[in-house]
Amino acid sequence: MAITPRLIRRFRRRFSMGLAIASVFLVIIELGLRLAIPEENLLFSWEKPNGLLAYEAAGTQAGQQPVIGVRPNAQVNGPVFGHQSSWRAQTNAFGMRESYNPSLEKPPNTLRVLTVGDSWAFGFGNRDGRTLSDQLEVRLARARGVTVEVLNAGIPGGAAIDMLRRWQGFGMSFKVDAVFMVIPHNYRPVTDRAAWYRHAPGAPISRLRTILYLRWALMNMRVPMFAPGVPEGTSDTAVTVQDLAEIARRARAVGVDVWFLDAPDGFGPLTNKMEPSNPRLQHFHSSIVNAVDDEGAIVASHTLAERSCWQDEDLNHPSDRGVEVLADAMVHAIIDGRSATKPNLTPCTEQTVRQ
Numbered sequence: 001m002a003i004t005p006r007l008i009r010r011f012r013r014r015f016s017m018g019l020a021i022a023s024v025f026l027v028i029i030e031l032g033l034r035l036a037i038p039e040e041n042l043l044f045s046w047e048k049p050n051g052l053l054a055y056e057a058a059g060t061q062a063g064q065q066p067v068i069g070v071r072p073n074a075q076v077n078g079p080v081f082g083h084q085s086s087w088r089a090q091t092n093a094f095g096m097r098e099s100y101n102p103s104l105e106k107p108p109n110t111l112r113v114l115t116v117g118d119s120w121a122f123g124f125g126n127r128d129g130r131t132l133s134d135q136l137e138v139r140l141a142r143a144r145g146v147t148v149e150v151l152n153a154g155i156p157g158g159a160a161i162d163m164l165r166r167w168q169g170f171g172m173s174f175k176v177d178a179v180f181m182v183i184p185h186n187y188r189p190v191t192d193r194a195a196w197y198r199h200a201p202g203a204p205i206s207r208l209r210t211i212l213y214l215r216w217a218l219m220n221m222r223v224p225m226f227a228p229g230v231p232e233g234t235s236d237t238a239v240t241v242q243d244l245a246e247i248a249r250r251a252r253a254v255g256v257d258v259w260f261l262d263a264p265d266g267f268g269p270l271t272n273k274m275e276p277s278n279p280r281l282q283h284f285h286s287s288i289v290n291a292v293d294d295e296g297a298i299v300a301s302h303t304l305a306e307r308s309c310w311q312d313e314d315l316n317h318p319s320d321r322g323v324e325v326l327a328d329a330m331v332h333a334i335i336d337g338r339s340a341t342k343p344n345l346t347p348c349t350e351q352t353v354r355q
Helices: 005-036 132-144 160-171 190-197 209-217 236-253 279-294 320-336
Strands: 075-079 086-090 110-116 147-152 178-182 257-262 298-302 340-344
Touching: 005 209, 110 132, 110 160, 132 147, 132 178, 132 320, 160 178, 160 236, 178 236, 236 257, 236 279, 257 279, 257 320, 279 298, 298 320, 320 340
Parallel strands: 110 147, 110 178, 178 257, 257 298, 298 340
Antiparallel strands: 075 086
16 A cells, blocks of 8 residues: 555654653653652662661560661660660761761862661760770771871671672762671571662653653562572572672772771670680671771771770770770771781770760
């Protein structure tokens, strides 16, 4: 059949009519979804206002240790385990332990570092200005003779996958020169990890409810955002090693330096020295250190091998003096430009720093 001008006009009319009907249909669907489903329900966790805050539980349950939540723009009042005293911390709009909101672009002539880790990184028991991030900032600036900004994105109770989540959100948003990883002292069970963090990548490409709904409906067919999945039955240690190595791998891939602190697990309450690590903990530490070292991280290790390194009664977290010693160990490795993976047994000081 020959294509005539009349046939072309008929096709254009029908196409325009079909497009108009489809547009009306899509508008009806969009309005229906807006009435039926709040946008909040279609956003993935990291896209919500508190989305980068992986650990938000607060309070004390019977028989359990107190848990500190990390919320934006909050005054955190934290207990010292086994002690009646408490400490305070300020978080900013991003849920970092900072008194200000940093810009996405780093200040001129500044070395910017992102700290990720658990309560040790956050500074559980340490006053504002006395955390690992604070001490690293002061000591590194002094050693290098440059302006240093260290952003504290630690999460009390956080595990390796929470550190990876922080890196994925903050490390790729803020212009950082290095990521400072503090070895986590907590596990995230494999089953919880899969349920909480298996999401599609990226942020919304549109606020249209129809697109958000389709994206949400197809989420299980998308590639995971944070780390490769793990086979069922994989040990918690293996998952931790994988997630920490993934942070180092992703950071190095975009030209960001990786610094890793191998800190001890706790202080023996009845002795004046570290209790010997059991074989499981030895394997845990060595596996992690080897994995991040293989990915190009600079590793520093210290045992905090005397009581003056620890809180008077909270033996799960270091004192101000202990934090200083850990920061010194990390700075020495950074300045040397090579890892110091053998545990440092150097005493802290005979004088206990009281909180």
